[in-house]
Amino acid sequence: MALALSTECMHGRLPMHDRLDSMRPNARFLVKNAILARLSLQDLAAIGAFLEPMVLRERMVLQEPKKRLDHVYFIEAGLVSLRIVAAGMVFETAVIGYQGSVGASLLLGGHLPTHQSVVLMPGSAHRISVEDLRRIMNERPDIRQHLFRYVQALTLHCAQSGFCGVRHDRERRLASWLCLASDAIDAHVLPVTHDYLSSVLGLRRAGVTETLIRFEELGLIRKMRGVLQIDGRSCLEQKACSCYRLISGAYASPDSVIAAKEAAT
Structure with missing residues (x-):
């Protein structure tokens, strides 16, 4: 279920209690991204002060392999292809839409991106600087936990895509x-x-x-x-194939990722 967040809250112009009060059903800004929508109102207000809305244009590159990532992107609408590019060949390991984020993996143990992320279908997103998000996650562990659960689902998606390519x-x-x-x-x-x-x-x-x-x-x-x-x-x-049910189940209920991995084996 989407949560409402006012435009003022998005740009950090209101104090915390006013931002929370602004989260009413008739607020001007609607959060569809599944990661953000799962956050408590307090956590959403904390991260919302640093989110910047942006338009996703077709073929826009959000992430390049082996290059420093400046922002993490929470997808609201549209479709992003997560892919490995090598020797002139492209292999897609996952597609990311409103359920997910581009770049979150780097905040949870990664160093430089190994994948390229390219917008396949235009849409919109909210971006936040890596430094701001890292600080907020340290201050608010629940945000880190929600991101970790999503990254687990995405990791399963990527691994299952490789398995699928050789088995199905x-x-x-x-x-x-x-x-x-x-x-x-x-x-x-x-x-x-x-x-x-x-x-x-x-x-x-x-x-x-x-x-x-x-x-x-x-x-x-x-x-x-x-x-x-x-x-x-x-x-x-x-x-x-069975990969679809495993992957879709992991995104629908991130806590089921471990069970999904066991089922896959």
Whole structure:
């Protein structure tokens, strides 16, 4: 459930008690990000004073491997591709939407990013400087704990993507990716092409096209110029491999990550 946060609170113009009072259902600012929405009002007010709203544009790079990260991004809308880039090849390990954050892993034990994060679908986010967030986490352990739970889910997502790439067939992998991307943006229309899916999943384009045609014949999706629309969501989930249920379960209930890992083995 989203929490409301006023614009004044976002820019830190109000004292703490006034910021808390401003969190009413009719406030002008709505927090959709799942990590922020799970915070208590007090923790949300503390972090909200340092959050900066921003627009996410298609192909915007939020994070580069082996480069210092200045900000952590809490995604509100849109879709970000988390990927490994090596020798001119791209392998996507996760997609991040309103459920998550870009850069949080670096605050919980990492040093320099190992992944590239690129905006696939435009949207919006709130960013906060690494220094401010690190200080707030030290002052408010519950914020650290919520971020840690999310990072656990994201870590499982990345690991499971690698497992999926070598163990599951093309049809199940495609169905799983479509369901995960749909969850990440909370919508059924995905701005992806056959070329994109072929590239990030390491599949032949002809095979991707063949599978999507079959999905369309079964009434699971509709292909339009530059986008795919999911029409038969429940049936598409049945086509997806077990990785989808493990990953989506970890994001829905971060405390279940350990159980999900045990189930995967």
